[in-house]
Amino acid sequence: ETGVTQSPTHLIKTRGQQVTLRCSSQSGHNTVSWYQQALGQGPQFIFQYYREEENGRGNFPPRFSGLQFPNYSSELNVNALELDDSALYLCASSLGQGEGYTFGSGTRLTVV
Amino acid sequence: GEDVEQSLFLSVREGDSSVINCTYTDSSSTYLYWYKQEPGAGLQLLTYIFSNMDMKQDQRLTVLLNKKDKHLSLRIADTQTGDSAIYFCAETVFNDYKLSFGAGTTVTVRA
Numbered sequence: 001e002t003g004v005t006q007s008p009t010h011l012i013k014t015r016g017q018q019v020t021l022r023c024s025s026q027s028g029h030n031t032v033s034w035y036q037q038a039l040g041q042g043p044q045f046i047f048q049y050y051r052e053e054e055n056g057r058g059n060f061p062p063r064f065s066g067l068q069f070p071n072y073s074s075e076l077n078v079n080a081l082e083l084d085d086s087a088l089y090l091c092a093s094s095l096g097q098g099e100g101y102t103f104g105s106g107t108r109l110t111v112v
Numbered sequence: 113g114e115d116v117e118q119s120l121f122l123s124v125r126e127g128d129s130s131v132i133n134c135t136y137t138d139s140s141s142t143y144l145y146w147y148k149q150e151p152g153a154g155l156q157l158l159t160y161i162f163s164n165m166d167m168k169q170d171q172r173l174t175v176l177l178n179k180k181d182k183h184l185s186l187r188i189a190d191t192q193t194g195d196s197a198i199y200f201c202a203e204t205v206f207n208d209y210k211l212s213f214g215a216g217t218t219v220t221v222r223a
Contacts, residue, residue: 031209041215042116043200056210058210100160104154
């Protein structure tokens with residue numbers, strides 16, 4: 001059974017650019033969530049996808065968008081990057097609520 | 113602001129017990145979780161407890177839940193150097209799948 005894999009592991013982008021981060025969920029998991037973890041803080045919920053539909057969204061602007069594919073993998077897209085978008089982006093998959101969320105190792109995004 | 117609060121730092125001697133505390137505000141919490149994060153890594157689920165339970169034990173880990181005070185603790189017995197990490201408390205509430213995290217407690221194990 002493979003866990004959650006994220007790519008790339010590190011990324012440097014320039015302010016104003018766009019970025020796509022990718023996540024493969026754990027085998028059998030149909031729900032994917034994305035979190036932003038700024039340095040020294042706890043992760044903040046961005047949004048969640050269940051069966052290819054957005055199923056909840058945190059306090060993030062519309063330039064943060066996502067997709068979930070039929071194989072339950074997911075993408076996080078961020079447009080018009082700002083310096084404050086520099087963070088560790090974590091993907092988590094789960095099979096419903098309460099079973100525990102399995103996290104990937106994250107993508108470290110640096111915006112310069 | 114955070115709905116989940118934790119103390120920021122804990123220093124413990126190797127072999128002693130560590131107790132990490134967390135308070136939460138939402139009375140409709142359903143599950144409460146403890147995650148571990150080592151430097152440069154993602155989050156590792158350590159354990160979780162359903163909100164109608166008082167205690168859960170899993171090897172060296174003991175979770176205690178005081179629903180009246182909305183207080184959650186994680187006790188690590190016989191703390192080892194490999195336990196040095198940041199520990200996050202998190203909750204989910206009824207009908208909402210998102211995890212709400214605290215800011216994390218940095219645990220340093222000294223020899």
